[in-house]
Each structure stands twice: as structure tokens, then as C-alpha cells.
Amino acid sequence: xxxxxxxxxxxxxxxxxxxxxxxxxxxxxxxxxxxxxxxxxxxxxxxxxxxxxxxxxxxxxxxxxxxxxxxxxxxxxxxxxxxxxxxxxxxxxxxxxxxxxxxxxxxxxxxxxxxxxxxxxxxxxxxxxxxxxxxxxxxxxxxxxxxxxx
Numbered sequence: 001x002x003x004x005x006x007x008x009x010x011x012x013x014x015x016x017x018x019x020x021x022x023x024x025x026x027x028x029x030x031x032x033x034x035x036x037x038x039x040x041x042x043x044x045x046x047x048x049x050x051x052x053x054x055x056x057x058x059x060x061x062x063x064x065x066x067x068x069x070x071x072x073x074x075x076x077x078x079x080x081x082x083x084x085x086x087x088x089x090x091x092x093x094x095x096x097x098x099x100x101x102x103x104x105x106x107x108x109x110x111x112x113x114x115x116x117x118x119x120x121x122x123x124x125x126x127x128x129x130x131x132x133x134x135x136x137x138x139x140x141x142x143x144x145x146x147x148x149x150x
Contacts, residue, residue: 001034005043008050009133009140012113014042020062023111026133042115049114052148055081057115065109068099072106079120082149084142086124108132114141 002015004027011031015023019038024046033039038060048054063073071094078093079085087107091099107118113133119141123129131138 001036001039003033003039003043004029004031005033005046006031007046008144009137012046014039014046016042017062020060021112021115022062022064024113024115025111026113026137046114050144052144055148059115061112061115063111063116065106065111068102069106069109072103073110073112073116073118076107076110076116076118076121079117082145084120084122087121088124090121104130120145 002013004011004013009026011027011029013023013025013027013029014021016036016038019036021038021042024042042059045054045057045059049057065073072090075090075093087100087103088097090103091097094103096102103121107121108130110116110118110132113119119131119138128135128138128142
């Protein structure tokens with residue numbers, strides 16, 4: 001089941017299975033709402049995030065991915081609100097310092113945007129490289145967090 005909500009960055013699709021969030025992604029679909037509690041809670045928490053009132057998410061997650069991807073996504077969840085890390089720093093954090101490119105690919109495959117904050121990962125030179133929903137969305141999310149970190 002899924003819901004599509006309207007946010008300041010456009011419509012976001014929230015997907016669930018067995019009362020766990022399996023996907024949060026940018027979409028062109030029109031808003032629609034489903035009843036499962038976990039979808040309502042995800043919508044509430046995302047709205048609070050965009051209002052600057054939520055900095056930590058508390059949702060049951062079940063993203064599909066490889067063991068390596070799950071390591072990367074776990075590391076991403078440790079990046080504090082308003083913080084940034086480089087792909088190299090994430091590779092080092094997961095104990096595989098030469099895996100910068102693989103970390104980038106795992107970021108790209110992250111099915112749960114915002115809650116698993118792949119937007120907080122940048123290039124070693126400080127560039128806002130790659131983001132599945134577009135670098136402009138990544139920049140908006142980082143700007144939102146910067147504004148609300150003060």
C-alpha cells in the first residue's frame with residue numbers, strides 16, 4: 001500500500017508492507033491516501049520535518065537491498081540533522097575505505113529518501129554530486145536543514 005503526499009519539494013510517495021516503510025521517493029503521482037497506521041505516521045513525521053520541527057525519524061523501516069547497501073544506509077542514519085559527510089567518510093565508517101564508488105551506488109539505490117538521509121552525502125570537493133531525485137532536491141533538503149539547525 002502507499003500514500004502520496006504534497007511537500008515543499010513536490011509529491012512524495014510513501015510505501016509500506018506489513019506495517020513497515022519500504023519506500024519514500026519523489027513522484028509525479030497525484031496525492032492519495034491510504035489508511036495503514038504506519039503510512040499516517042510517516043506522513044506526520046515528514047510534515048514535521050518540512051516544518052522544521054522533526055530532526056530524527058522514528059519509523060519502522062524495511063528497505064530491500066544487499067548486505068553492503070544496508071551497511072551504507074545504516075551509516076547514513078548516523079549523520080546528524082544538518083550535517084554532511086563525504087562518500088569517502090562513509091566508506092571509511094563502514095570499514096571499506098576504498099569503496100567510495102560503491103557507497104555512491106548504494107546511496108543512489110536508497111529506497112527511503114529523507115528518513116535514510118542520502119542527501120547529506122557530498123563529494124570530497126564539497127560538490128553536491130548525484131541524487132536520485134535530482135541535485136536541486138538535494139540542495140533544497142540541505143538548505144532546509146541548515147535553516148532549521150540554527
